[in-house]
Amino acid sequence: MTDTPAGPTAPDPWAAIRPYQDSEVADVLARLASDRELLDALTRYRLPRLSRSLPWLARGLASHAIRRQTRDVTGVRDFQLRVAYYMERMIRTSTDDFRVEGLEHLPPEGAYLFIGNHRDISLDPAFVNYALHLAGRDTVRIAIGDNLLKKPYVTDLMRLNKSFIVPRALRGKRAMLAAYQTLSDYIRHSIVEDQHSIWMAQREGRAKDGIDRTDTAIIKMLTMARRREDRAAPIGEAIAELRLVPVSISYEYDPCDLQKARELHAIHSQGRYEKSKFEDIQSIVAGITGHKGRVQLRFGRPLGPGFDTPEAVAAEIDRQVIGGYELFPSHYLALEALGDAPELVDLSQVSSADRARFQARLKEVPAELHPWWLAQYANPVRNKAERLADCSLGDA
Template sequence: MNQTSDDPRNEMTSPEALPSVDDFEAIRPYNDNEVVATLARLVRNDEFIDTITRYRLPRLARYAPRVARALARHGLRRAVRNIHTVGDFQNHISHYMARMIQNTTNTFSVEGLEHLDHQRAYLFIGNHRDIALDPAFVNYALYHSGRSTVRIAIGDNLLQKPYVTDLMRLNKSFIVPRSARGKRAMLAAYQQLSNYIRHSIVEDNHPIWLAQREGRAKNGVDRTDSAIVKMLGMARRMKDKDAPVSETIAELRIVPVSISYEFDPCDQQKARELKARNDGVAYEKIAYEDILSIAAGITGDKGRVRLVFGAPLEGDQDSYDSAAQEIDRQVLENYTLFPSHYLALEATGHAPELVDTRDITPADRQAFQRRLEQVPEELRPWWLSQYANPVLNRAGREPL
């Protein structure tokens, strides 16, 4: 007989086996005193080294893999020799981030950060389009404004390789449980997560980035999952079951964040998944597809990118649903509609009254057309819908 995740035989039966809600050891980012050992482990990791060679030394990796591996390992060892803290590590990767922005975007602009208290930690809840870059752009903006970078929520489904886990936790990522089995185990895991997030904001005064929903908005429709907001309140409710929702929300200092990409490097992969699901075909990811998506997002052309920080949610939210609605309102209001969005809607033939072409140049049309021509014919409706839906979403219309 098949056992589902709700089958009691799948649950951890011993209370001692469940994670302590106040013990963050298994989910927290790495501390400064763990950095040197972690980097040494990465230098020794052949799979990580091979990944580097495929991107940095592709021809040599194909014809002389042992030589490529030796060169990559030597280069990595030299690159990390002066990195001793998490701050050192983030200083180092900020240079790669700057190079990525220069090489793969036309512009990157930031708004709203100047209105936030420099000394206070915030829980940034944002729309989610790219696995790694959404929080990376937030961090880049915070870093260059002299603020503390965020601790990043990342699902354990993405940590399929030990070297990926090490890299993410070095970069201040903490682990969101998605693989826990059984109701009791899942409840304990989310209580632990809620406690960690509250502890970070309230006790450590350290900012957090969290996606507004589980998984990327592949269809271009940004909606906050109110269950995530309710999860955030678990920690306070465990301490005071009668605590008003308004106080629970206010103490977390939630700030909605909206990120907009003119072009999505993973748009064809997303279109393929959307089509499969529409056709009633079970979409099965290829091996390490999420890791490949991270690489594609980093290296692919993004056009213009705009990041807008909203206003903190005050203590006037009387329910978790109303808090989710306010996050949605700010994310939508602050989302930038680029020419690619209007041109996609125009190409679908839907809602022509919403197509604003006043600021669209011939160069914009040419860039959009070149990109569209690279999309297989059978995927084009799903590719176009990703870009058209934000226009419909802003107008309160049903998505495609």
């Protein structure tokens, strides 16, 4: 899990966006232990009464706890082993089952660019990392949008956990182009030179409506580094060099489904949605602590060089992501409740306990949000059926 590159020290063109290295960990941990915003956030969550009555004491206790918990952390691997401990506890308390498929088909030698569907801000790559950790493999570097890094302590925590920063807040085409070129260079360097795997989402932001589609702009960004070096390089070769592997993650229940339904309803009814100040942080906490039922993670097959356009690459990622997506009883029950595609509803594996659990969750959803809440679970069934129909037409 180490993230310290070998070789002599050289100018670091990615210092502003890359994950922290072992040599930086001690200073970052010391900074976190005295970060007032982080301490206040922790005490509001863990010591709510004390944080209101004696905030200075609550902050002191939180700072002491951070120093005690990290006293033996000397590098990135040590920090991630602490994360693995909490990940194991989270899986025990908030999931009914976690299964991994397809990793056995990927040789452990070399690095991969894992591109997956995106449902949870922090857990999607965390489950990938945990699966790799259980298999005795190194963890990934994680692409994270700078829109989530509004607080210095959040940036520090994410970069300690091997996250690198994807620019989203820049203005102007030149600035964005330069930033994407740097990002593309870093991703290629990580895969080809460092031999260090990467995880990134197939598009910006979570798929709040349950529809997984790859943004071709991401594919274009990924090929920029190779094609700057060799303008004649085919897109397929640039992608094959990165050893791109589609990844599907499926949650039986999404702890943030109600919040996503509110957002979709607001956009539909008012034309816009304004996030609250700490909404992304609250979504991260809700995703980690909320009940998820069963979780399925499926690794696909690496893409070869036989692609001529970004659209063709995106279509293959979509094919593997949707094909590898696991449909749980919650998905079929949601489609049944909507009542608009009865021919796709398969209740053969739905038990009375599944139905009772689903109905209990639905009762907690305000009536005006039902269509949006249900669509999140029903759309993957439609997507899979549509993909199967497209494959059948292609074979005809």
